[in-house]
Amino acid sequence: MMKCDEHALAGPAGEARPGALETLLRRMQTESDFPALSEAIGDINRIASSDREGVNELSNTILRDFALTNKLLKLVNVAFYNQVGGGSISTISRAVVILGFDAVRSIALSLILFDNLENKAHAQQLKEEFVKVLYAGMLAHEMAGKAQVKDVEEAFIGAMLHNLGRMLAMFYFPEESAAIRQRVEVEGLSDARASIKVLGLSFENLGMGIARSWGFPDQLVQSMKVLPGDKVRKSTNNTDRLRALAAFSNELCEIILSTPDADRSKALAKLTTRFGDSLALTEKQLTGLMEKSIQDIAQFALAVNVNLKQSAFAQQASKWAGMATAPGAAPAPEAGKDTPQGEAHDARTVLDASVLHEHAPILETNPDEDASTSQQRTSEKTQSILTSGLQDVGNSLIDDTVSINDILRMILEAIYTGMGFAHVVLCIKDGRHNTMCGKFGFGDGVQSLIKAFDFSLAAQPDVFLVALQNNADILITDIDDPKIATRIPPWYRQNVSARTFVLFPIIVKGKPIGLIYADRQQPGDITIPEKELSLLKSLRNQAVLAIRQSL
Numbered sequence: 001m002m003k004c005d006e007h008a009l010a011g012p013a014g015e016a017r018p019g020a021l022e023t024l025l026r027r028m029q030t031e032s033d034f035p036a037l038s039e040a041i042g043d044i045n046r047i048a049s050s051d052r053e054g055v056n057e058l059s060n061t062i063l064r065d066f067a068l069t070n071k072l073l074k075l076v077n078v079a080f081y082n083q084v085g086g087g088s089i090s091t092i093s094r095a096v097v098i099l100g101f102d103a104v105r106s107i108a109l110s111l112i113l114f115d116n117l118e119n120k121a122h123a124q125q126l127k128e129e130f131v132k133v134l135y136a137g138m139l140a141h142e143m144a145g146k147a148q149v150k151d152v153e154e155a156f157i158g159a160m161l162h163n164l165g166r167m168l169a170m171f172y173f174p175e176e177s178a179a180i181r182q183r184v185e186v187e188g189l190s191d192a193r194a195s196i197k198v199l200g201l202s203f204e205n206l207g208m209g210i211a212r213s214w215g216f217p218d219q220l221v222q223s224m225k226v227l228p229g230d231k232v233r234k235s236t237n238n239t240d241r242l243r244a245l246a247a248f249s250n251e252l253c254e255i256i257l258s259t260p261d262a263d264r265s266k267a268l269a270k271l272t273t274r275f276g277d278s279l280a281l282t283e284k285q286l287t288g289l290m291e292k293s294i295q296d297i298a299q300f301a302l303a304v305n306v307n308l309k310q311s312a313f314a315q316q317a318s319k320w321a322g323m324a325t326a327p328g329a330a331p332a333p334e335a336g337k338d339t340p341q342g343e344a345h346d347a348r349t350v351l352d353a354s355v356l357h358e359h360a361p362i363l364e365t366n367p368d369e370d371a372s373t374s375q376q377r378t379s380e381k382t383q384s385i386l387t388s389g390l391q392d393v394g395n396s397l398i399d400d401t402v403s404i405n406d407i408l409r410m411i412l413e414a415i416y417t418g419m420g421f422a423h424v425v426l427c428i429k430d431g432r433h434n435t436m437c438g439k440f441g442f443g444d445g446v447q448s449l450i451k452a453f454d455f456s457l458a459a460q461p462d463v464f465l466v467a468l469q470n471n472a473d474i475l476i477t478d479i480d481d482p483k484i485a486t487r488i489p490p491w492y493r494q495n496v497s498a499r500t501f502v503l504f505p506i507i508v509k510g511k512p513i514g515l516i517y518a519d520r521q522q523p524g525d526i527t528i529p530e531k532e533l534s535l536l537k538s539l540r541n542q543a544v545l546a547i548r549q550s551l
Helices: 020-029 033-049 054-063 066-076 092-099 101-117 123-143 152-161 164-172 174-187 191-199 203-213 218-222 238-258 261-274 283-304 312-320 346-354 379-397 404-419 446-452 463-469 490-495 530-550
Strands: 423-430 435-442 454-456 474-476 500-508 511-520
Touching (some): 020 164, 020 203, 033 101, 054 101, 054 404, 066 101, 092 101, 101 152, 101 164, 101 283, 123 164, 123 238, 123 283, 123 312, 152 238, 164 174, 164 191, 164 203, 203 218, 238 261, 261 283, 283 312, 379 404, 404 435, 404 530, 423 446, 435 511, 446 490, 463 500, 463 511, 511 530
Antiparallel strands (some): 423 435, 423 511, 435 454, 500 511
8 A cells, every 4th residue: 555645745734735636536546446436436427417318228337237236136125125015126127117216326326335345455344334334324314304305315325425535545545544543533633634634635525526526416515515513504405404414324323333322312412402403303213213224224234245243333323223233134035829920932941940949959058158247157047037027027017107118128138137148129110211220228338239220121131020020039140150141131240240149029919019139249159948938938928018008
C-alpha cells in the first residue's frame, strides 16, 4: 500500500487541499477492483437516469454477472423483498415486474458494493462495516414514510451512501484510515478534521465526489452531507428530508455500537429529541423498526454468506431490538406438438436436416467450455432453470397487470440463462412493411445485434424465412457448412459474427408473428438435448399464448 504524504495532501491548518479528490481517485484506479466497481455502478445509474434504456437494459446488465444474478434472485425470494404473492421469482425480468425497477436497482447496487469491497485481506473488518451500512439502509427503508421521503428505494440507497467516503477509505486506504482513527482517539479530532489532515479532504467530500463520478443523482449526493450537531428542523424539501433520514439511520448505528447497555434509553432519547421535528418516532416504534431491520439484514447475509453471529454490530443491534441473539435466516425458496410442415421447395429440402425434432438425439454439453461461465452446467441444472422460467411465465400469464412485453422478456431471459447462449433476440413482425424486426434481447452488445435484425418476409427463401413459413425450429450448427452456406442471408453475414444459431418461430393463428433467435460464437457450440428442447419449445409456446391473449 502506497502511503499518503499528509503534508502534500492537506492544506494549511488541515484544510482540504484542492485536487486531493483527484489524487485519491487516481490511487484508487490502480486497485484492480475499483475500476470494475465504478463501471458496474455507473452502468446501473446510467440506465436508471435514461428514458431510453429501461427494464431490458437493467436486466441485461445484471445478467452479465452470473454471481450477482444468483444472489439477487436469492434475495428477491425472501420475505423482505418478496412481499407480493405469485410464487418464487426465477428471472430478473419478473423480479422487475413484481418489485419494481427501483427496488431491483437498489438491491443490485448493494450487492455490487458488497461483492467488490469484501475481497480484501482485512475482510472481516470490512464485512462488519458493511453490515452496519446495510442496517442503516434497511432502517431508512422502513422509516421513509414517517420521514415523508417519497421514494423508499432512494431512502435505502441514500442511507447506504451516507458514509461512503469512510467505507471506501477503509477499503482502499487502510493505513491512512488507521491513522485517522488514531488522531480521533488520541488528539480528540472530529472525523472530518482528522480525515482532512491525513487524506487531504474529509470522508464526506471523498464520498460525495466518488458518488458524483459514479453518476448518482444530485439529490442522493447532497443527502450525503453531514448534518450540524444541533436539532434537526423539519423541512419541506425532499433532499433535506432524505439527508435527515440518512443521517438519523447512520447515527443510530454509531450509537448502537458505542453505547453501553445501561445507557441505551438515554442515548435513544437524545437521538429522537435531536431528530424529533423531522422524524416523529417513539422509542417503542423505533425498537420495532430496529427489529424488522435486523431481520431484513439476516436475509441479505444469507445470500452473501456473512455469518451475523460473528458480527459485533449485529449482536448489539439484536440486543437493542430486544432479541437474544442475531437471527439466522430461513433458506430462500428454490425457483422453482410442433411438427414442421412440408413444403416442396429446395430451401426446405436443404434445411430439413437442421430442423429440431422432439426426438432429436441427446447431445452432451461441450466439456471444453469455460467452467467460470454460465454455459458450463449440468443438464439437470439447465432443465431446472428452464422449468423455473416456465413457472415465472405461467404466474405472469394469469396476472392482468403484467404486460405482454414483460412476459416476452421473461421467456427470453429464461432461454438465455438456462442454455447459456451468447445472445438471444426476439423479433416481431412489422405488418406495415412486411418485415421481421429485432425488439429486445440479452447478451453482450445485444443492442447492435437487435438493429441488425430487420429483414423482409417477401425475400427469397433463406433459413429465417423457411423457419417462419414452415413453423420449423431450426438449428444451424455451422453457417459455413457447404450444404447450408447459400441459405444464410447477406444481411446476417454482414452484421452478425456468430457461426451457430437456433431459431424458434412464433406462429399465431397460422401466421408468423415473431421469431426467437439464439446464438453462440463458434461452430458446433450449440447442442440441445431432448428434454431441454422440449422445455425450449414450451417457452416458445408460452410466447404464442401470451401474444394470443393480448390480441
